[in-house]
Amino acid sequence: MNISLTGRHVELTEPIKAYMNTSINTLSKYNMDIISVNLIASSQTKKGKPLSVVEFVINLAHKNSIVIKQSDQDLYAAIDLAAERAQKAMRRIHDKENTHHKDGINEAKNEAFKSVDLHEADEAMEDEIIPVELTLYKPREVEDVLNDLKDSNKMFEIFLDNENKTRVLYKRSDGRFGLY
Structure with missing residues (x-):
């Protein structure tokens, strides 16, 4: 997995970089084939207030890219919120892959008939009837x-x-x- 950390109008200090890396490493628990993660931290001023904006771009193999943009007054809070949203998106994709296996009805019928011999089942049903007095x-x-x-x-x-x-x-x- 390639990791790219970028700061726009923000100086990325070692503690900020370490915090970004730990938030990126939490994405690996979903066992998805992550090609690259780009994390862009920038600073903006909106209505006279400084905001920190964090953008996650996650490139997955054979799937669409996940883009998450989160803003907050605190850079660490913005990283936390963006990482949480990224985990949620990854979990959705992971669950969709693992729980939505769609086998056709014909494949299911063929599997069932492979394990059952109809002639033997018919003979087993005709063997013996035992009356029981209730x-x-x-x-x-x-x-x-x-x-x-x-x-x-x-x-x-x-x-x-x-x-x-x-x-x-x-x-x-x-x-x-x-x-x-």
Whole structure:
């Protein structure tokens, strides 16, 4: 990565250069192919007040350049704000690259069919069916079902009685219960 530090109407002292280099080095954590970083610090006067302006130009391989311009009354604050905005831009590009992989539906189907043999799957499904008796279908007394229905908010209950007949106990609109 090539680093270029430039001062326009500003003298770049060693502490300022070191601070600029550390802010540039924070950009390397996104593992992007940075070709060069140009940092230009300048001084302007706006409405009678002196301002420090910092401009980052980051050239990335196979991507557009990132240009960030930030101004503040303090040079160090302007460097911090510009570095933060540069990190945010780099993070966006990094996240977009790493999370937006778009595989076509045909590629996904082909991958799925490679790992599954349809003939074996069909034979495996026809092998054996094991009937299971559920506890819901065990014979119950009408009184037990009536007590359960009173305690719940249900309108009806379907059950098997002691003679293995399917029965329905339901709440009527007059508050009483009916039994089929």
